Every structure is written in structure tokens, then in C-alpha cells.
Amino acid sequence: MAEGFTKKTGVTSSHWGAFEVDVEGNRIVATRPFSQDPHPTTIPDILPAAVHHHTRVLRPAIRRGWLEGRDRKGRGTDTFVDLPWDEALDIAATEIERVRKTHGNEAIFGGSYGWSSAGRFHHAQSQVHRFLNTIGGYVASFGSYSTGCAQAIMPHVFGVNFLNLVYDHQDSWETICEHTETLVMFGGINPKNAQVSMGGITEHETAGWFDRFVQKGMRCINIGPQRTDAPTGCDWLALRPASDTALMLALAYVLEDEGLTDTKFLSRCTVGFERFRPYLMGQVDGQPKTPDWASPLCGVDAEAIRSLARRMARTRTLITVAWSLQRGQHGEQPYWMSAVLAAMLGQIGLPGGGVGYGYGAIGGVGKSLVGLKGMTLSQHQNPVRTVIPVARIGDMLRNPGLPYDFNGKRAPYPDIRLIYWAGGNPFHHHQDLNSLHEAWQKPETIIVNEPWWTATAKRADIVFPATTPYEREDIGRTTLDDYLFYMPQMIPPVGEARDDYDIFTGLACRIGCEDAYTEGRRAQEWIEHLYADYRHSAARQGVDIPDLETLKKRNWVRLPIQIEGPNRTLFAPFREDPDGAPLTTPSGKIEIFSQTIAGFGYDDCPGHPVWLPPEEWLGTASAAFPLHLVSPQPGDKLHSQMESALADVAGARPVEIVIHPDAASQRGIQSGDLVRVFNARGACRARAVVSDDIGPGVVSLPTGAWFGDPGLNIDPHGNPNVLTLDVGTSRLGQGCSAHTALVEVTRL
Numbered sequence: 001m002a003e004g005f006t007k008k009t010g011v012t013s014s015h016w017g018a019f020e021v022d023v024e025g026n027r028i029v030a031t032r033p034f035s036q037d038p039h040p041t042t043i044p045d046i047l048p049a050a051v052h053h054h055t056r057v058l059r060p061a062i063r064r065g066w067l068e069g070r071d072r073k074g075r076g077t078d079t080f081v082d083l084p085w086d087e088a089l090d091i092a093a094t095e096i097e098r099v100r101k102t103h104g105n106e107a108i109f110g111g112s113y114g115w116s117s118a119g120r121f122h123h124a125q126s127q128v129h130r131f132l133n134t135i136g137g138y139v140a141s142f143g144s145y146s147t148g149c150a151q152a153i154m155p156h157v158f159g160v161n162f163l164n165l166v167y168d169h170q171d172s173w174e175t176i177c178e179h180t181e182t183l184v185m186f187g188g189i190n191p192k193n194a195q196v197s198m199g200g201i202t203e204h205e206t207a208g209w210f211d212r213f214v215q216k217g218m219r220c221i222n223i224g225p226q227r228t229d230a231p232t233g234c235d236w237l238a239l240r241p242a243s244d245t246a247l248m249l250a251l252a253y254v255l256e257d258e259g260l261t262d263t264k265f266l267s268r269c270t271v272g273f274e275r276f277r278p279y280l281m282g283q284v285d286g287q288p289k290t291p292d293w294a295s296p297l298c299g300v301d302a303e304a305i306r307s308l309a310r311r312m313a314r315t316r317t318l319i320t321v322a323w324s325l326q327r328g329q330h331g332e333q334p335y336w337m338s339a340v341l342a343a344m345l346g347q348i349g350l351p352g353g354g355v356g357y358g359y360g361a362i363g364g365v366g367k368s369l370v371g372l373k374g375m376t377l378s379q380h381q382n383p384v385r386t387v388i389p390v391a392r393i394g395d396m397l398r399n400p401g402l403p404y405d406f407n408g409k410r411a412p413y414p415d416i417r418l419i420y421w422a423g424g425n426p427f428h429h430h431q432d433l434n435s436l437h438e439a440w441q442k443p444e445t446i447i448v449n450e451p452w453w454t455a456t457a458k459r460a461d462i463v464f465p466a467t468t469p470y471e472r473e474d475i476g477r478t479t480l481d482d483y484l485f486y487m488p489q490m491i492p493p494v495g496e497a498r499d500d501y502d503i504f505t506g507l508a509c510r511i512g513c514e515d516a517y518t519e520g521r522r523a524q525e526w527i528e529h530l531y532a533d534y535r536h537s538a539a540r541q542g543v544d545i546p547d548l549e550t551l552k553k554r555n556w557v558r559l560p561i562q563i564e565g566p567n568r569t570l571f572a573p574f575r576e577d578p579d580g581a582p583l584t585t586p587s588g589k590i591e592i593f594s595q596t597i598a599g600f601g602y603d604d605c606p607g608h609p610v611w612l613p614p615e616e617w618l619g620t621a622s623a624a625f626p627l628h629l630v631s632p633q634p635g636d637k638l639h640s641q642m643e644s645a646l647a648d649v650a651g652a653r654p655v656e657i658v659i660h661p662d663a664a665s666q667r668g669i670q671s672g673d674l675v676r677v678f679n680a681r682g683a684c685r686a687r688a689v690v691s692d693d694i695g696p697g698v699v700s701l702p703t704g705a706w707f708g709d710p711g712l713n714i715d716p717h718g719n720p721n722v723l724t725l726d727v728g729t730s731r732l733g734q735g736c737s738a739h740t741a742l743v744e745v746t747r748l
């Protein structure tokens with residue numbers, strides 16, 4: 001055995017769960033499931049290959065054209081020059097200062113959306129935001145790609161912050177298991193997505209709950225384009241994508257038509273039904289929203305709609321809505337309409353009844369734990385007030401100075417000269433990537449911290465190599481999980497990679513604000529400091545956690561914060577006493593009609609829910625682009641993380657696209673064939689999987705492929721965002737419309 005050869009094993013935490021890591025010398029050689037996880041995922045299997053993959057960024061790199069002549073056009077095609085750290089940091093710091101002094105901090109975009117990695121201190125977004133705030137601020141982004149639209153619309157309806165509703169208030173799995181008789185799942189509940197949860201998910205339990213539901217005889221109905229969106233044992237009503245609002249309206253119509261509406265609940269707990277009812281019954285537009293009206297729109301049989309409505313009224317019914325439904329144009333409508341339908345059923349506030357959002361979207365939803373105050377690095381205050389809705393980055397870059405609407409406000413887009421991104425991959429996650437690529441050529445400078453040469457890193461001017469969590473120590477903890485981890489450093493940094501913290505310290509020192517950024521602490525001292533704070537605040541909440549030295553020795557502890565038995569029923573106190581415990585909507589009640597929204601005067605989001613088809617869906621399918629593309633999250637990884645190593649696995653790439661047997665045979669496509677998926681915005685390659693688990697006319701291509709180099713007329717890996725539509729959900733929510741796209745598929 002070579003001298004200095006070491007072999008060690010430790011447990012670490014990640015967005016996709018905890019796992020054991022085996023190290024030999026400087027290399028991660030294997031991972032194994034964590035002992036306490038009943039349903040571990042296979043995502044970590046790729047880690048040894050990914051961490052040491054040849055696509056790691058090894059040294060600071062500056063794009064040649066930018067270095068030599070501040071050229072902007074070569075982003076994505078140019079070569080890079082490796083530089084020593086000191087030199088690269090000098091150049092970046094000088095450039096940041098130049099932009100600040102010439103154009104002000106309003107010219108710096110630092111939204112830096114993405115999940116980056118788990119670990120409380122080395123969280124890339126916290127670090128980049130803290131750094132930019134230290135130097136005078138940056139243009140930030142609001143909301144998320146996950147739930148941006150819901151975060152805008154739902155406070156108008158229920159008066160609560162949408163994420164608080166989802167994470168802290170809606171019925172827990174225990175409550176559902178005990179009380180729900182009918183689970184109506186728009187967009188399904190997919191344990192594949194529950195593999196991940198931001199900040200960590202130690203015991204994967206979503207699949208286990210469904211085993212119990214099925215055993216108990218709960219009727220679980222998945223309504224959406226794919227059977228596979230819910231576990232086996234669930235029924236499937238195949239629905240055309242984007243037509244949920246039409247179906248919900250028809251269900252509401254049946255309730256009203258057959259005297260099944262809970263009028264007492266409506267008058268006690270809601271406002272505005274009298275404004276909505278004439279629309280529902282057809283007095284406004286001459287079109288009653290009957291099952292016969294909805295059936296051709298949504299593809300669900302009219303009789304099936306009637307019998308579902310009756311069953312929902314007769315049994316304790318929980319309507320669940322996947323986040324995907326609001327990741328499409330007019331995504332506000334199915335969200336609002338689901339609340340109206342639940343209100344008409346009158347079960348909101350009863351255990352296991354009413355409505356809930358995003359069960360299964362991430363593993364933490366539905367867990368009920370005592371909320372412990374988090375362990376967070378302060379990001380300082382941002383002196384710049386300009387904020388854009390997160391998914392409007394393309395519009396912002398294309399249209400500086402142009403006013404846009406957002407949730408009742410109107411403001412001009414800022415004029416961005418410098419972008420700093422750390423911990424996200426916009427050339428994976430944003431829509432219409434060819435168009436983003438064009439817009440991306442406008443800023444003067446783009447700086448990216450990344451462990452891997454992603455499509456975004458390749459399109460930057462300055463790339464700093466960042467460590468992965470296995471190359472630094474940290475604390476793993478999130479309020480949606482009941483474990484606490486010491487995440488040991490497993491291996492030395494790969495190449496010359498540095499922690500984001502050290503990269504920003506290097507920049508702050510050159511800009512003359514090192515003390516404000518570091519407060520005199522090294523990373524290890526920050527971890528000790530934040531942990532001590534966290535431990536005190538936990539003690540104040542009555543939860544004992546070990547001191548840091550003990551945690552280091554033990555590696556992990558399970559915290560005694562579980563709440564046993566059925567608990568947590570959304571809006572129970574409000575239902576009990578609507579006047580004594582009002583909601584924080586203007587009326588204090590659930591708003592079926594919102595005067596506030598009506599006052600905005602938006603035709604793409606009027607004062608009550610309406611059927612508004614998107615620009616692209618099967619209702620507007622043409623001969624050229626006849627198929628609706630949905631692009632869900634990938635089952636084998638988190639977003640595009642570690643994709644380069646996965647793509648090396650023989651036969652696994654390009655990404656698989658699911659296509660219905662009828663559509664496949666019309667095109668002479670068989671499972672395993674390489675296909676071209678395209679529309680007017682772009683094209684990508686994919687590998688066909690022919691299956692009747694998908695609706696006719698629908699194709700499903702998951703996200704996660706790395707986007708190819710510019711200039712290719714076809715993305716070789718299968719990134720669906722070369723095809724998706726880059727428009728806001730509406731002027732109200734301005735969320736992303738990723739699930740809105742028509743395409744054609746042909747054999748390659």
C-alpha cells in the first residue's frame with residue numbers, strides 16, 4: 001500500500017438523501033445507502049464518477065475573447081485560458097468594480113437561481129448574495145421556477161404565504177392516511193420526485209404512505225397526462241395537459257347542477273361565489289361549463305366527470321395539485337380553481353379533506369415535524385430594491401428599460417451589465433434556450449462559480465472552480481427533515497477548486513470589504529459560530545442537540561421532533577370560527593372572487609378563475625407541431641447535477657422521450673429509436689420509449705440533460721428547454737411556462 005494511503009467511510013447528506021461515502025486516498029470510490037432510510041435512492045451511485053469526472057473545472061479560467069478584447073460574442077464557442085487564482089481574482093475584482101463605478105449596482109444581476117448543494121454554510125446562493133450585498137447590492141429575483149406562479153396567486157385566495165401553506169400547514173400524511181377516502185391528484189403524486197428535498201431528506205417515505213393508502217382502501221385517482229405520475233394501485237384518468245381548469249369547472253358545474261354544493265360553507269367561509277356562479281352556469285358567456293363542454297377539451301369522458309363529482313361530494317375528498325400545473329401558461333387558473341372546487345365541496349378545514357399542493361413534489365411535503373429555527377448565514381441587506389420575477393431573466397436581458405407587469409405592479413426591467421451566477425444552471429433550467437443564448441450575449445461580463453463545465457460555465461467569461469460538498473466540511477440540516485448531520489470533508493479539493501466562501505473572500509479582499517464579508521472568520525469558525533447559535537435556539541425551543549465535537553464524532557443524529565398520529569389540518573381553526581380566526585385576505589375569507597385581482601385589470605388573470613387555454617396545447621395543435629410536450633423532473637438525478645458522468649453510462653443517453661403507441665406507429669417509431677424532437681424554437685435528440693402510460697398526443701421528455709454547444713442545429717443530449725416557451729404564466733404570476741410547448745417527433 002502506498003505511503004499516506006488512507007481508507008475511510010463517512011455519512012453525508014444531500015438534496016437526495018443521506019448516504020455513506022467510501023474514500024481511498026484522494027478519491028471517492030463508492031457510496032452506499034444510509035442505514036436509516038427505508039427507500040434509499042440510486043442517485044448517489046454516480047457520485048464517485050461525477051466528483052472525479054473529466055468535466056470538472058480544475059483551474060480558474062477566463063474566456064480568451066473576453067480576456068484579450070472584452071469581446072461578448074464568443075460566449076459558448078470561445079476557448080478558455082487557465083490563470084493562477086491571484087491573477088483571475090484580480091481581473092474579476094477589477095471588472096466588478098468597473099461595472100459598479102460606471103453603471104451602479106443596479107447593473108449587476110445576482111439572482112443566481114438554482115438549488116446548488118445541501119449544507120448550511122457552503123450554500124452557494126447565500127454566499128453570492130452576501131458577497132454582492134457587501135459591495136452595495138444587486139438585482140435579485142423573486143420566487144422560484146418550482147412555484148413562482150403559485151406564490152403570486154395563492155396569497156390572494158387564501159391570504160397565506162404559499163410556501164408556509166405547503167410546508168407548515170397543509171394536512172400531514174398521517175392526517176390523510178387516517179381520514180381521506182378519495183384522493184384526487186391533479187398531476188399525480190410521484191415518489192420519483194419525492195426522492196429529493198432541498199436541504200436534505202433522510203427517510204424517504206412517500207412510497208410507503210401509498211402502500212398504506214392502498215391497503216386501507218383509499219381511492220387514489222391520478223388525473224393527468226401520465227399514468228406513471230402516481231404509484232401502482234392508483235386509478236388513472238388520462239387528461240390532456242393544460243386542461244385541468246376545464247375539468248375542475250365541469251366538476252364544479254355538476255356540484256351546482258345537482259345541488260351538491262355546500263352552500264353553508266360558501267357563505268360562512270368564502271366571498272364572491274355569486275360573482276363566479278354566472279360564469280360557471282353560462283350566464284356570462286352563454287356557455288355552461290358542463291361535463292359535455294369540458295370533455296373534448298380535457299379528453300375525459302363526460303360521464304366519468306359526473307361520477308367523479310358525485311363521489312367527491314359523497315366521500316372525504318382531498319384534492320391535491322402538483323406544482324407542474326402552475327408551471328404552464330395561465331397556471332394561476334387551475335390553482336385558483338382547485339381552491340374554489342374544494343370550497344364548493346365544503347371540506348376545507350376537515351381532516352383529510354379540502355385541498356393541498358405539491359405532495360410528492362419534494363420529499364419533505366406532508367412530513368409533520370416541530371419547526372426548529374434554521375441555521376442560516378446572514379446575507380446582509382440588499383441596498384438595491386430592483387427585483388425581477390425569477391423566470392423573466394430572458395425578457396430582462398432582451399428588454400432593458402421596458403416596463404412589465406407583475407402582480408399589480410409595473411416596473412421597467414433593469415439594464416444588466418454584469419451577471420454573477422453561483423449554484424445554478426440557467427442553460428439547463430430556463431425556457432427557450434436558443435433565445436436565452438442570444439440574450440446572454442448582451443451583458444458585458446458573466447462570472448460563474450461551478451464545479452463542472454456546465455452549459456452555463458461554458459457560456460461565461462470568468463469561471464471559478466468550486467468545490468463539491470465532499471471537499472469541505474459543513475452542517476446538514478433543514479426544517480423539513482428530522483436529522484442533523486456533520487458533513488465531513490471526504491477528500492481534498494479536486495484540481496484547484498476552492499469553496500465559494502473562499503472565492504468571495506478573495507474578491508472581497510481585493511475590493512476592500514473583506515472584514516464585512518468574513519467578519520474575521522474562516523469557514524471552520526463560521527461553522528462553529530452558526531452551529532453554536534443554532535444549538536442555543538434549539539435549546540430555547542426545548543430540543544437538545546449535541547455540541548459540535550460530539551456531533552462530529554457521531555456524524556449524525558435523529559432529532560426528537562416528530563409529531564406522532566394524525567395532525568395538521570389545513571385551515572381547521574378558520575373553519576371552526578371564520579370570524580374569530582379570519583384569513584388575511586382583504587375579506588378575511590377564501591376569495592372565490594378577488595376585488596384586488598379584478599382591480600389589476602389583467603385579461604390573462606381576471607377576478608375569478610376562468611378557462612383560459614394556453615397558446616400551445618392540444619387545442620391549438622397544428623399539422624406541423626401536433627404533440628404536447630411535458631418536461632417533468634428526471635427520476636435518475638437532481639436537475640442536471642452530475643449529468644456529465646451519468647451521460648457516460650453506456651446506452652443511457654440521449655434522454656428518453658415517452659410517446660404513445662398511436663403517435664409512434666404513425667411516425668414509424670419504435671422503442672429504442674433515436675428521434676428528433678423539434679418545433680420552431682429548436683430541436684433536440686432523444687431516445688423513444690413507446691408506452692400507453694401516456695395520453696395520445698402527449699410526449700414526455702424529462703429535464704436534466706446538459707444543453708449542447710451553440711451553433712448545433714440539434715441539441716444532442718435531449719434538453720427539453722430548447723423547445724419550451726419563454727413566456728410568463730400571466731401578468732399576475734409571471735412564473736415559468738415550462739410545460740407549455742407543442743412539438744413534432746420524427747425518426748432520426
Ligand SMILES: Nc1nc2c(c(=O)[nH]1)N[C@H]1C(S)=C(S)[C@@H](COP(=O)(O)OP(=O)(O)OC[C@H]3O[C@@H](n4cnc5c(=O)[nH]c(N)nc54)[C@H](O)[C@@H]3O)O[C@H]1N2
Nearest residue numbers: 114115116117145146423424425428429449466631639738
Ligand atoms: N422544461 C422544464 N424546465 C424546468 C423545469 C421543468 O419542470 N421543465 N423545472 C424548473 C425547476 S422547478 C427548477 S428548480 C430548475 C432547476 O434548476 P437548475 O439550475 O438547473 O438546477 P440546480 O440543481 O439548481 O443546479 C445547480 C448547479 O449548481 C452546481 N453546484 C452544486 N454544488 C455547488 C456548489 O457548492 N457551489 C457552486 N458554485 N455550484 C454548485 C451544480 O453543479 C449545478 O450546475 O429547472 C427548471 N426548469
Ligand SMILES: Nc1nc2c(c(=O)[nH]1)N[C@H]1C(S)=C(S)[C@@H](COP(=O)(O)OP(=O)(O)OC[C@H]3O[C@@H](n4cnc5c(=O)[nH]c(N)nc54)[C@H](O)[C@@H]3O)O[C@H]1N2
Nearest residue numbers: 146187193224226241242322323324361632633637638639
Ligand atoms: N428525482 C427528482 N426529483 C425532483 C427533482 C429532480 O430534479 N429530480 N426536482 C425537484 C423540484 S426542483 C421540483 S420544483 C419538483 C417539481 O415537482 P412537480 O411539479 O410535481 O414535477 P414535474 O415532474 O414537473 O411534473 C409532474 C407531472 O405533472 C404532469 N403534468 C404536466 N403538465 C400537466 C398538466 O397540465 N396537468 C396535469 N394534470 N399534469 C401535468 C406531468 O405528467 C409530470 O410528470 O420536483 C422535485 N423533485
Ligand SMILES: [Mo]
Nearest residue numbers: 144145146147
Ligand atoms: Mo424546482
